[in-house]
Amino acid sequence: MPELPEVETVRRGLEGPLVGRRLARVEQRRADLRWPFPEGFQARLLDRRIIALDRRAKFLLARLDDGMVWMIHLGMSGRMFLQPRPAPAPGRHDHVIVETDRGDTVTFQDHRRFGMMDLVAESALARHSMLRELGPEPLGNGFNETVLSARLKHRRTPIKSALLDQRTVAGLGNIYVSEALYRAGISPRRLAHSVAGRRAERLVPAIRQVLQDAIRAGGSSLRDYVQASGELGYFQHEFQVYDREGQACRRCGAPIRRIVQSGRASYYCGGCQR
DNA sequence: CGCGCTCCCTGGCCGC
DNA sequence: TGCGGCCAGGGAGCGC
Numbered sequence: 001m002p003e004l005p006e007v008e009t010v011r012r013g014l015e016g017p018l019v020g021r022r023l024a025r026v027e028q029r030r031a032d033l034r035w036p037f038p039e040g041f042q043a044r045l046l047d048r049r050i051i052a053l054d055r056r057a058k059f060l061l062a063r064l065d066d067g068m069v070w071m072i073h074l075g076m077s078g079r080m081f082l083q084p085r086p087a088p089a090p091g092r093h094d095h096v097i098v099e100t101d102r103g104d105t106v107t108f109q110d111h112r113r114f115g116m117m118d119l120v121a122e123s124a125l126a127r128h129s130m131l132r133e134l135g136p137e138p139l140g141n142g143f144n145e146t147v148l149s150a151r152l153k154h155r156r157t158p159i160k161s162a163l164l165d166q167r168t169v170a171g172l173g174n175i176y177v178s179e180a181l182y183r184a185g186i187s188p189r190r191l192a193h194s195v196a197g198r199r200a201e202r203l204v205p206a207i208r209q210v211l212q213d214a215i216r217a218g219g220s221s222l223r224d225y226v227q228a229s230g231e232l233g234y235f236q237h238e239f240q241v242y243d244r245e246g247q248a249c250r251r252c253g254a255p256i257r258r259i260v261q262s263g264r265a266s267y268y269c270g271g272c273q274r
Numbered sequence: 275c276g277c278g279c280t281c282c283c284t285g286g287c288c289g290c
Numbered sequence: 291t292g293c294g295g296c297c298a299g300g301g302a303g304c305g306c
Contacts, residue, residue, distance in 0.1 A: 003299060034282070034301085058300080076300055077284080093284085112283045114300060130301085157277060166301080173299050222299065242299095262278055265297085 002074045004058060004138070004171030005214035009233060010080050011055045014106060017082055018062065021100035022049045029095050034075060034116045044119055045070060045098070057134050057170035067122050073130070075114030082106055134170040138207050143169060145204050149196035159195050160188035161262045169207065175220060175242045178267045180207040182241045187273040188266040189259070213238065241267040 002010065028042040038044075049065040060080070062070040074080065087105035090097055096108040096117065108115070120128050135151060136142035151168045152159070162168050163177045172180065181188050184206035186199055195203060214220060219233030222243075240250055244267060245258035254271040 006299075073300080075283095076298070110283095111285070112298090112300095114283070116301095155276085161277080164300090175299060220299080263280075264300095 002058060002078065002219070003173035003176050004055075005176070005211055005217075005235065006219035006233065007055055007058050007060060007074065007171075008215050009219040010074075011053055011060055014060075014080065014082065015053045017100065017102070017104040017106065018050045019053050020050070021102055021104070022047060023098050024101045025097075025099035027090075027097040029090065029097070033095060033110060033113045037117060038119045041117070041119060044068070056131060057137070057166060058173070059131065061125070063122065068119050069122050069125050071116075071118040071120055071125075071128070071130075072108070073116045075110060075112065075116070077112040078108065078110040078115035080106060080108050133167050135166060135168050136170065138169050138171055138211055143204065143208075145201045148204055149200045152192040152196040152200065155192035157192055158188060158261055159186060159190050159192045160266050162192035162195075163207075164262070164264065171211070172207065174264050174266075175239070176207075176210055176214065178242045179210045179240060182268060182273060183210055185273055187270075188261060188268050190274070241269060243267065 023045055024047070026042050026045045028037060031037065048068070050062050051065055052063040054061040054063065058073060060072040062072070064070060072080065083105040085103070087107075090107070091109070093111040094107050094109045095113070097105060099105045108117075118128070125131060136147055148169065152162055155162050159181065160177055163172050163180070164174065178188065180203065184199065184202040186195060186203060214233075214235040217233055217235035217238065218231065220235040220239075221232035222236060241256050244256040246255050248254070249256055249269040249272060252269065252271040254269055256267055257270055259266050
């Protein structure tokens, strides 16, 4: 899926076509994604005007003119993109299609259906079960070495797992955790509590920089992800460790290792990361 | 409570 | 070429 940089790229790409626009047509093509759509989803979106398109962690938040927020999560394989004109007939995995009063068509496509959508009152947003426990935005002011250390200090799990946990810091996923740990010179196997302090001082800028670099590149295009415009991001060409098992570390030449932690692959250089 | 494993789903790829 | 097994960017829910 889309991790923070991919979601942010989609947000930027859709902001122009969607913000200020009224949803003149809404087509919900199945009853559920990961979970059922909220009651009356299609009718409640229809004719609403989108007043802002924001992002929190990996969620897109479309603010509507009736005080509701259209929450969108892309899961592992979700895409949200602007269609060319005229829009082609919907495909098998095109689950939600909206058309604005300017005639732009935006499609939500998700072949694995791990994504989700919800409609929630702005006033209740912070209490939503999927948002309520999220940690700080890594690119925001609330994320620094003190905050990260406090969140790692009591954790007995490997740092890799702690960073995938959205309560620690919100928006990292499997790719950018591996890449950030490489940049910080920290082994994914190191226990989280031992990263609190000096190592967290390296990790914070490593996380910020890898996310910023990826956003600048338009995200990473692997199997599924495309930008809102349909263009490919190119950060995958800058991966130092992710999906590079057996290839030489670009810094020290040692072969990149792949291990499995909490059921997910981790990639790292045994020479550069301790 | 905190942690790790399994599962949800479809499709691509690899080896036989 | 066909088929089975494995793997994939996420996260909830369960058992230990």
